[in-house]
Amino acid sequence: MRNIFLIAQNMFKIIFKKKSNIVVYIILPIVLVLIFMSLQGPSSDSKVSLGVINKDNTEIAVDMLKYLDSTEKFKIVPINEENLEDKVSNGDVQFALIIPENMKEKILKRNMENIQIISIKGQDATVWIENYIDMYMGNLMSISKAANGKEEVFNKIYKGYSKQELTLQSKFVTDNTKGRSSTQNTMGLFIMVMLMGTTTTSTLILKEKRERTYQRICTSPVSSKQYMTSNVIVNLFIVFIQITIVMFLATKILKYNMHVPTMQLLIILMSFGVVAVSIGLAIVAFAKSSASASNLSTLIITPSCMLGGCFWPVSMMPEYLQRLSDFIPQSWALGAIRKLQTGAQFKDILWNITILLGFALAFFLISVYKIKKDRNVERFI
16 A cells, blocks of 8 residues: 555656646646636527528417517527528527428317427427427417317417417526536536546556656566556546536636536546546557557547537437447436436436446456556557
8 A cells, every 4th residue: 555655646746746737737627627618608598599490471380489589598590491401500590490381270180290499409408499389389289279179269269368368477487408508518528628637647657668667666566556556546636636626616706507416516527537547547558659549549538528428419319329328438427417407316326326437447457457468668659
């Protein structure tokens, strides 16, 4: 145990001997996440650009668009079906709404299909818009039921409804969906930053191999497990500092609402931090040079973050990729956050945390085995 802490202490001295490393390992990752977080925060109160293709153009369809506009949540943008994909993919509109033909007739017959909503952000992002539309359509279907399919009766009731002659009671509720999506995006970026940071710290092993320090360590009573454990301690300490500072500044200074209990989010991030450290060690263990370690980290981190839902919701990917994401640790971390945001208890995410720690143990054992097997010291670039 004493050897482990002595090696860890030496690693701390090597890493933070240069003042610039404090910026690289601590300040820069935190600043990047906080900047992204500050940009995400105000968006929750801004209007969402909603592209509309109105194939019906009847009074009911127009009134529904007026209703959506009256919520002050949407900026209605008329678009054509020909440029629908370009408008959505280019970000000109965040969502697209397609109102079908013969809307009134379908409501009278009570066989109205769901109004189509299109977005590159997936179902997690469109669900809150669907809630507004479903509530409005639910009122129309209730009127149709009361009219028993008779158009004259429907028109009379609808006229009173649209002119607010009917007694209505409105209650305002807080819409947290966009804020939750913003938290998912921010935590996805933070997870990627942690992966990149721990990999960079783990390359200290390559530096010691290049300078033949590792060779001298191998000839001492220190085992490869002790050496790797020391590197893990250093990495975890840096990760803990990053997480603690980000959480403090986000919640206390920026007043950013994570929509997740702070302590539980801290546990999730620390659990993934252990995974990030073990992945960094595995990359270094299989790298033959500093250059190959950099290439290998890029090859692993970026695609895994894509599949794990760091850049977009997993639900928007094809089904086979969604199944593949079950083998990505990022997916389990973000999944735990998503569960807590929807009202789950801490006990409901224990399986996610167990899976994360299982990933960490697997990568760590692989790293120890590889380094122990590869005792020969090569010349590193």
